[in-house]
Amino acid sequence: MESSSQGSRARPARPNLVFRKLRGTRSPGEFATAVRRAAREIGEQVSCDARYIGRVEAGEIRCPNYAYERVFLHMFPGRTLTDLGFSPREAVRGRGRPAAPRPRGADGPLPCCLFPPGGGACRTDRDSDTDEESDVLRRAFMTSGSAAVAAASLGLGGDSVPAQRRRVGAGEAEAVEEAVRRIRLLDDRHGADGLYRRAAQPLRAAYALLDSGVATRAATAERLHAGAGELAISVGWLAHDSGRLGDARSHYAEALATARVAGDAALEAHAFCNTSFLARDAGRHREAVRTAQAGQQAARQVGSARLLSLLSLREAGGWAGLGDRAGCERSLARAHDHFARGPAEDDPEWMSFFAEPELEALQAQCWSALGEWARAACHARRAASLQDHRFTRNLALYRAELAADLARAGVPDEAAAAGDQVLALLEDVRSTRVLGMLADTAEVLRPHRAAPGVGGFLERYEATTAQLA
Known part of the structure; x- marks a missing residue:
C-alpha cells in the first residue's frame, strides 16, 4: 500500500477513468x-478476466505488472x-509502506497473503501486481516458506485448526487465489522441484480455513472452494512434475472432491x-482415456472450446499409450477443431499456458508414444521455436522432447545440439x-559418442547432473 501524506492511513484508490474510456x-x-x-500476439501470458479489468478501472491497480504493461502498450x-x-512505476514501488488496514467486518487476523516474502509482513495485492515478476520476490519466496508463517498469514495459528468457527470474507478468498497465481508464475520460470515442499503448507492452511470458516456470502464460499481446489491442483502439479506421482494423485483427488462438493464444473474439468x-505418465493409459473423457463431459458446461481442445489432447495421449x-488420430482431430474456434471469455484462468506451442508439444508426445519419432520431432521443434523464451520451464521441456525424439529418429548430432540447449537452461529450471x-x-x-557433438554433450550432461545430485 502507498502511504498518505500524513503516513497514517492508506491513500484511497482513484478510479482510472482513462482506462475505462479506452474500454x-x-x-x-x-x-x-x-x-x-x-x-x-506478442507471446505473453496473462490471466486477465473481468474482475481484473474492474480492479484497474476502480484504481486498485495503480500500475500493472511488467507482463500486463507489455500487453497494454501493444x-x-x-x-x-x-x-x-x-x-508511474517509481511512484508505486516505494519503500517503507505501512501495513494494510483491516477491512471492515473482518474477524481475526488479516490473511493478506499465503507466501509472505522473507517470512516478514504480508504484502497487499497491489504490491504483488507491481512486483510479481521481480527477481527480489522470487528469491524471497524461494528462501521463505516457514510452515508457521504461512499458516499464520491465514490466521490459522500454525497447523492447528481454530476451535471456533470464524467469518470468512473476500480477503481470505483473494489470499488463496493469489497463492495459486504465484505458484504458477514461479513454476513457469523455474520448474517444480524447488517449490513443492514450500507450497504444500499454504494448501493445508487453505483447506483448514475452508473447513473452519463460515463464508459471509455465497459468492465468497464459491470463490474459496474454487481457489482451494485450484491450489490443490497447482500443488499437485508441482508434485507431478517433480516425480512425486503418489502425492500428485492425492492432491488431484482432493481437488476433484472439492469440485464435486461445490458443484464446480470448471474445477472438475481441470482436476480430470x-x-x-498423471495417469498417462504413470503408464495407466486406459485411465488416462477415461478421465479425459470425464473431463470433457464436465467441460461442456463451461463454454470453453480451448478447454475441450486440451482435454481431447489428453485423451489422445491415452490412446497413443495404448x-x-x-x-489417437480421432482425438487429435477433435482437439484441432476445438482449438480453431479460438479463445473465449469463459476460458479458465489457469489455461493461459495453452497456446500453439503446447498444442504442438502434446502432439509430439502422442507421436513419440506411437513410435513415430521423426513426426514427433517435427512437432517438438515447432513447439520450441514458438515458445516465448521468458517461460523457461516450458522451453526446457519442449527442447528436451525434441532431443529425445531426434535421438530415437537416428539424428544424434541434432539431438546432442538440442540437449545442449536444455543443459543451458538447467541453471534456472529445476524439473x-x-x-x-x-x-x-x-x-x-x-x-553414438563418436558422432559430431555427441561426445561433448555427454560430458557436459554428466558434469551437470553430478553438480545437481
Missing part, C-alpha cells in the same frame, strides 16, 4: 478477452502507462485434465521431468 462499449469480460488475445501503441491512466496427464493410432527426459536421451546417444 469503450465492450463489457469488462469482452475487454479481458481482447487483452488475452493481444498477449498471445494494444495502444504510442502511449505510455501514464497515458493509459496508470501511476491433470489426473489424465498403441491405438486410430483413437525432474526435464531431467528424466534428458537422461533417456543421453542413454540413447551413448552408442
Whole structure:
C-alpha cells in the first residue's frame, strides 16, 4: 500500500477513468478477452478476466505488472502507462509502506497473503501486481516458506485448526487465489522441484480455513472452494512434475472432491485434465482415456472450446499409450477443431499456458508414444521455436522432447545440439521431468559418442547432473 501524506492511513484508490474510456462499449469480460488475445500476439501470458479489468478501472491497480504493461502498450501503441491512466512505476514501488488496514467486518487476523516474502509482513495485492515478476520476490519466496508463517498469514495459528468457527470474507478468498497465481508464475520460470515442499503448507492452511470458516456470502464460499481446489491442483502439479506421482494423485483427488462438493464444473474439468496427464505418465493409459473423457463431459458446461481442445489432447495421449493410432488420430482431430474456434471469455484462468506451442508439444508426445519419432520431432521443434523464451520451464521441456525424439529418429548430432540447449537452461529450471527426459536421451546417444557433438554433450550432461545430485 502507498502511504498518505500524513503516513497514517492508506491513500484511497482513484478510479482510472482513462482506462475505462479506452474500454469503450465492450463489457469488462469482452475487454479481458481482447487483452488475452493481444498477449498471445506478442507471446505473453496473462490471466486477465473481468474482475481484473474492474480492479484497474476502480484504481486498485495503480500500475500493472511488467507482463500486463507489455500487453497494454501493444494494444495502444504510442502511449505510455501514464497515458493509459496508470501511476508511474517509481511512484508505486516505494519503500517503507505501512501495513494494510483491516477491512471492515473482518474477524481475526488479516490473511493478506499465503507466501509472505522473507517470512516478514504480508504484502497487499497491489504490491504483488507491481512486483510479481521481480527477481527480489522470487528469491524471497524461494528462501521463505516457514510452515508457521504461512499458516499464520491465514490466521490459522500454525497447523492447528481454530476451535471456533470464524467469518470468512473476500480477503481470505483473494489470499488463496493469489497463492495459486504465484505458484504458477514461479513454476513457469523455474520448474517444480524447488517449490513443492514450500507450497504444500499454504494448501493445508487453505483447506483448514475452508473447513473452519463460515463464508459471509455465497459468492465468497464459491470463490474459496474454487481457489482451494485450484491450489490443490497447482500443488499437485508441482508434485507431478517433480516425480512425486503418489502425492500428485492425492492432491488431484482432493481437488476433484472439492469440485464435486461445490458443484464446480470448471474445477472438475481441470482436476480430470491433470489426473489424465498423471495417469498417462504413470503408464495407466486406459485411465488416462477415461478421465479425459470425464473431463470433457464436465467441460461442456463451461463454454470453453480451448478447454475441450486440451482435454481431447489428453485423451489422445491415452490412446497413443495404448498403441491405438486410430483413437489417437480421432482425438487429435477433435482437439484441432476445438482449438480453431479460438479463445473465449469463459476460458479458465489457469489455461493461459495453452497456446500453439503446447498444442504442438502434446502432439509430439502422442507421436513419440506411437513410435513415430521423426513426426514427433517435427512437432517438438515447432513447439520450441514458438515458445516465448521468458517461460523457461516450458522451453526446457519442449527442447528436451525434441532431443529425445531426434535421438530415437537416428539424428544424434541434432539431438546432442538440442540437449545442449536444455543443459543451458538447467541453471534456472529445476524439473525432474526435464531431467528424466534428458537422461533417456543421453542413454540413447551413448552408442553414438563418436558422432559430431555427441561426445561433448555427454560430458557436459554428466558434469551437470553430478553438480545437481
